[in-house]
Each structure stands twice: as structure tokens, then as C-alpha cells.
Amino acid sequence: MPHPTIAYKVLTAEQWTRFQQDGQFTGAPVDLADGYIHLSTAEQVDETVAKHFAGQSGLVIAAVNLAALGDAVRWEPSRGGALFPHIHATLPLSALIVHAPLEWLDGEGVRLPE
Template identity: 65%
Template sequence: MSDTVAYKILTGEQLERLLSDRVFTGAPVDLADGYIHMSTADQAQETLDKHFAGQTGLAIAVVDLGVLGDAVKWEVSRGGALFPHIYADLPLSAVLAHGPVVRGDDGKLILPPA
């Protein structure tokens, strides 16, 4: 597991807001929990399937956690796994790449290259 790159699944509207405002302050669940939920490459598929089932027009952002420094905390979450959480706004400058959520023929999430 790389501890320097994580992924944020966004609605199309959330991605547009990130690009226009140059910062993402969080989805409703992020705001309620007090941090921005992120996933590692190994966790992104389950996050997509569990929390975004049936939704269309989704995007995914590749985030350089190293840029965010101490704002990133690795905390136990689903199934006892460590997940990266961002205790700050997510600046566009930390986003290495973004694109639409794409699934392969097998239904698996294809992560955008960083």
C-alpha cells in the first residue's frame, strides 16, 4: 500500500466545484464526520460499491497525500483497515489527476493514472 497517494470518489457536481473553487471542502458525509474520507487503491473498489451503488456521473480524484502533511491521519475504519482521512480542505494543488469513474469489462474500477 502506498501511503502517499489516495483516491476520492466524487459526484460530477463535487468535481466541478473542486475545479472551479480550486478546493474541496467535503461531501455531506465528510462534513458530518469532520474529515474528508479517502481510499487507498486497494480500498477504492469497495468504497465505490458500498457508498456509490447505482450512482452515475461519478468522478475519481488521485490525491498526493504528501502535499497535505499532518492533515492526513490513517485511522481504523471499515473491517479494521487503516484509511486515510484528511482533516482539512482538499486543495486542487494536491490533486495529481482526475477523471470519470470507469469500470473494466469485469466490473472492476479502473483507477486513473497519477
């Protein structure tokens, strides 16, 4: 089964502002510590938000065009062996398809931007 061509990055308001100003995103603290930018597929984003962003407000979710990043994207095992998309490069603003304030819908999870 081929990998999805779209993945998602959750950003704090400060990270999103800096991303827009710089035109690129070098990573959140966890990304910098791990040496790559963590992304989640549509199926993984609810768990990512629940695990790493619970209780935070002002979050932004951005859809990333993985095809635009070429070989910088690697699918690597993480939680329970599931493959997650990781970017081993800077994420350019031009690779974003769409972004929106992150909304958590009770009983439905994260509303993905369209």
C-alpha cells in the first residue's frame, strides 16, 4: 500500500507566526532534539494531538504536500512500530497545502483543514 501524499504538522501559535515570517520551519524543540520534523498522517493526528498537545490552545494544523519534499521525507517506525512521516530537512512554507486553527471535535477528533 503506498504512503499518503499529505501529512499534518501541528504548530503552536508562536511556531506558526515564526514559520510565516521566515518562510520555513526548522522544527519544534522535539524535532530539533530528534534531528527531523515530526508529521502525522490523517489517521495518526488525533493520537498525536492527544499525546503531545493536550490542553493547549491557539494551535494550528497544516497540511503538508509530501511529494513536494521528495527524498527529504522518510517513513520511520514510531509508536508501536507504526510508520510516521518525518522530514529530514527544513519545511518550506511553499510545501503547505492549507492550514487552519486546530479544532478538536468531541467524539470526532481533530478537524483536518480542507
